[in-house]
Amino acid sequence: MKTYQDILAELLETIRPLAPNADQLEENSELMGNLGLDSMKVMNLLQEIEDHFDVSIPLNVLPDVRTVGDLARKIHQILSQQ
């Protein structure tokens, strides 16, 4: 079972090549703020992340996801419910 820290580390690695401002990438980076991703890019990025972790992230949870850490927590939650 992956821990929150495992998921966060994998997330950072997945996002790094895709984010225009990757040098600012850390747990509290806002996906649509300081990383320079627009909403369409975030949606595409999410699909890659879903494949990577073999989960589906419901659209309903996205309003609560602002930072990379928020996303890691959601994925952790979904994985632990399976």
Add this chain to the structure above:
Amino acid sequence: MTLLDKFQGLRAARDQLKGLGVDPFNVVVEKILSPTEAIVNGHRVILAGTNNYLGLTFHPECIAAAEKALREEGCGTTGSRMANGNYADHLALEREFAEFYGKPYSVVFSTGYLANLALLSALPGEDDVILLDADCHASIYDGCRMSQAEVIRFRHNDMDDLGKRLRRLKSRAQRTLVVVEGIYSMLGDQAPLKAIAKVKREYGAFLMVDEAHSLGVLGETGRGLAEAEGVDAAVDFIVGTFSKSLGAIGGYCVSPHQELDILRYTARPYIFTASSSPAQIASTRVALRLLRDGNDLRKRLWANAHRFYQGLEALGCQLGPQMSPVVPILLDESREQSLRVWHDLLQRGVYVNLVMPPATPDHRCLLRCSMSAAHTEEQIDVLVETFAAVFSSHRLIPSRCVFCFVSFAPTPVRVPWL
């Protein structure tokens, strides 16, 4: 920050359009002349972006039926069916839809938009799942927002992705409503419905197909993609609209499940809105009969679509993935340049839709065209010639391409960046 400050961005974008003297999202149709011609913003134009697939908006029988209903039953119903009662014609139209599809249950709604809101807000509940194609229409997304269900997207027309997501749901797959469209409104491509029906059966999920753009367009009797693919029996809920092939306004859903009928007591977009006017229902009843008997209309529509598609292809235009009466021309141009192209087309007598990201599926601007059975071959040739002239003047295609088209050269010049 005040209540109104959040509109600053949108206001600036709108003002920019005004500054350019072009607003493709707010044109004035000064006079509608026929299903294929109008005066728009002072220009006499051929309409090639109005989804009037069978050209029935001016059909004399539809107009006569609407006139009769208007005189006999008045302009409106002044309320919802739950409060003001069901007009006999509304119920008759529901029976006719049910019979047309060979399904026992049918409900009509005041618009196609409301049909999707009603189904998606009321059918999947708290622990259920909606699994929708990413390119689904805004009305489907809005219905999802009204629903208590978990909402998951799968990649557009990607069967591996759909299968993967159903697998991840495990036993919850049986509480899942898969939502796809017959013909997708922006790119004109069709859902791979046979494969979707198979995977849906495999996992025990339910399937809803929005046939808004495929009603009257696909299938032997015009029922849509499910009929064309021979998978009617696998579809649990078919929704559609009167506002395209049927030439009026309204929506419907048909189903083999009696629960559709129960939605009348729980679906807010059915309960809390006025029912369609008698004239709309009357013209739609006639249009449905014409659509059903309209093999010649469908043949003409597809012949027109082929002629238009091939004409644009010969110009070197980058078109949608599949031949369809919805013909998108993909532009690798900036928004400003795309606006100028659209504006020039209008000034030269061609009305199409300009669609910009994020409303487009692949981040590009597109000129969305739609064909009608009512277009003449001459009109289609004028459309293609006008596209050739405008694209050439904007250097979107080399000018020799115009010659290629006019001379029907067998090997058209292909321009990869258009």
